[in-house]
Amino acid sequence: MKFTEAQFEFIQLWGNFGSQWGINKTMAQVHALLLTSDEALSTDDIMENLAISRGGANVNLRELMVWNLVYKSAKPGDRKEFFVAEKDMWEVAKRITRERKRREIEPLMHHLNRLKNVDEADPKSLTFVKMVGDIERLVSRMDKTSDALMKAEENAFFGSIIRLLK
Amino acid sequence: MKFTEAQFEFIQLWGNFGSQWGINKTMAQVHALLLTSDEALSTDDIMENLAISRGGANVNLRELMVWNLVYKSAKPGDRKEFFVAEKDMWEVAKRITRERKRREIEPLMHHLNRLKNVDEADPKSLTFVKMVGDIERLVSRMDKTSDALMKAEENAFFGSIIRLLK
DNA sequence: TAAAACTTTCAGTAATTACTGAAAGAAAAA
DNA sequence: TTTTTCTTTCAGTAATTACTGAAAGTTTTA
Missing domain, CATH: 1.10.10.10 (Winged helix-like DNA-binding domain superfamily/Winged helix DNA-binding domain)
Structure with a gap:
């Protein structure tokens, strides 16, 4: 070719x-x-x-x-x-991740939090509020974990711990 | 509301x-x-x-x-x-991840690998092949890391190690 | 200051993507 | 087996997204 x-x-x-x-x-x-x-x-x-x-x-x-x-x-x-x-593909991955987080995670968390103001009197609100909370916790955890993994991949010591998991 | x-x-x-x-x-x-x-x-x-x-x-x-x-x-x-x-949001996240991997990572790796058959005589191919190799390694690493992440989040012991990194 | 060289903007439009609705298909009931 | 009820399909079309090209804007040169 x-x-x-x-x-x-x-x-x-x-x-x-x-x-x-x-x-x-x-x-x-x-x-x-x-x-x-x-x-x-x-x-x-x-x-x-x-x-x-x-x-x-x-x-x-x-x-x-x-x-x-x-x-x-x-x-x-x-x-x-x-x-x-930028030719360093690791930098490329980091910058794409950073930009998408900034544009998506933060607004998402903001909107989800607003939805918790739902009328608690309605019985349907119970499972709804739980679900919104679950999503918030999940997104926040994945966000932090991806930061940790980024750091880990860059760092020999943490990297070796991460490799234990694979 | x-x-x-x-x-x-x-x-x-x-x-x-x-x-x-x-x-x-x-x-x-x-x-x-x-x-x-x-x-x-x-x-x-x-x-x-x-x-x-x-x-x-x-x-x-x-x-x-x-x-x-x-x-x-x-x-x-x-x-x-x-x-x-499915109401378990952690299951939801896992299934979306699984499906996207199946649909995207595997075909991407296949296509990238094919591109390595570029004519080595052309001096421009040198940096091209290096870049393709870099992307392959990066994608493969992120793929494995996301598996590790999933396991870590599910596992109390690994989870506590991950939390150390944050 | 005016002309030249280049960059930016945006209204109009092209390309893409996904929905509609009706007809055909399938399964259950009569 | 015929009718009824419900599901699936897909050609036509609507909605969305992003590109084109020309005009306006900007910077540099002379």
Whole structure:
């Protein structure tokens, strides 16, 4: 398989995988293109390679920068902006996790907590409040555990404890 | 807040949350309705409560059964099928995790592995192969770690070790 | 200050995704 | 076996999501 074919397939794969996880397909494809490019790319490079419009390229690049997955990179003697992706995949995983937590876990917990103000007189409220509480505890526990595991994977001592569990 | 309001809001919340995670919004809403219902519901109950069609109700209920989040439940003297949701939220989390792994991790690993057959002569392939390998290792590690996490949360001894890390 | 080079925005529209409703299918009752 | 009751399927369509492209905005150069 030639490099360009493999790169093309990787871009498709990353795009499809991303959209299954609620990440915009084109954004994932731009990310994949930059991940597989040794050199920084301009907006025009990206437009050409993925056959997307200038608007789409611009919006998705800026969103990738919000996620901290892509940086601007200036080229001396060139007024264009160039872009590079963070290549350390462990960093990539951490930053995606961090961003999704920030956007989803916190609002979810807030909304769930509000729902506990349900009228306690209604007998149906009993199991409802219990269930909301169960979800809160579960989400909070998974959140903390994922932090612990992230730390553990980075840390030789904790990492060796974690490996005991596998 | 009245129970029916709280239930309605929970259904919206679960639907929106689900669709952010690549889970069909209506499916998540049907799930939320069943989670917050003490009694088993018929297709007609669900159609009425969520204002969706018979086809939609049927398709989403069957999909929820594939995910093992909802069961059929017969009522004596009634020919209709009734449905109940698994109410143990820890079971719910485990089953969603299991299903997503099965559908996504395995195919992803397979595709990534295929991409390693890239022409090694091209110098660009070097960093490409490294990156694919990095993703494989990362995904495999996260997969194993999530298994460990599940076991740890279920197990008092391992659980206490995990709590040390937090 | 004006022109050139590049980036950003957003109304209109295309692409995708999932729902509707009616017809066909299946199972139970008569 | 015919009718009744309920479930499933799927072509057509509605709803959602995200892209296009041109105009406006911004920065740099001269």
